[in-house]
Amino acid sequence: MSRLIVDTGPIVALLNGRDEHHGWARDALDAAKPPLATCEAVISEACFLLRRVPGGPDACLELLARGVLESTFRLAPEIQVVRRLMSRYADVPMSLADGCLVRMSEIDPKASILTIDGAFRIYRKHGRKVIPTLSP
Numbered sequence: 001m002s003r004l005i006v007d008t009g010p011i012v013a014l015l016n017g018r019d020e021h022h023g024w025a026r027d028a029l030d031a032a033k034p035p036l037a038t039c040e041a042v043i044s045e046a047c048f049l050l051r052r053v054p055g056g057p058d059a060c061l062e063l064l065a066r067g068v069l070e071s072t073f074r075l076a077p078e079i080q081v082v083r084r085l086m087s088r089y090a091d092v093p094m095s096l097a098d099g100c101l102v103r104m105s106e107i108d109p110k111a112s113i114l115t116i117d118g119a120f121r122i123y124r125k126h127g128r129k130v131i132p133t134l135s136p
Contacts, residue, residue: 002110002132005101006038006069009116011046015059021116024136028114035070037104037111041097043071078103085123092119105131 006029013025029036043060050056063069075082082099094102098119105111106125112132113120120133 002112003108004032004036004134005104005108005111005113006036006042007101007113007115007117007120008042008045008049008097010114011038011042011060011063011069012049013116015046015050015056016053021136025116028134029068032114034068036068036114037073037108038069038071039073039075039097039100039104040071041075041095041100043069045095045097073100073104075100081106089119089123092122094119094123098123102131 009021010025010028013019013021014029016022019025043064046060047057050060064071078100082096082103085099085102086094086096088094089098098117101113102123102125105113112134114134116136120131120135123131125131
């Protein structure tokens, strides 16, 4: 299996047993080989969305602490590319987290994105290439 890049949705679904995609996220992440790549913008989004789930933000950070997730993407050196992506997809719109994940998929050509977000069917890496995704 190619390297997995994890979006916000699967993290939230995994840690929120009431999420409609909880079972799918649990199965997908159980089948994946850690560490799974993500970015700090995704972690920030996930912690925010989990704020009403008891222990949710801490459980998200624990995934990083245990090495299940790893955040190796650095925005500063990639800021111009991410800004161009966000501008190109402003009508979707593209969040900072999505822009970072698309850029990560450009840097690692064998990577797939684990996501619930249908916008990844619209986004393209390098302007024209479909981004491989794993979705429910």
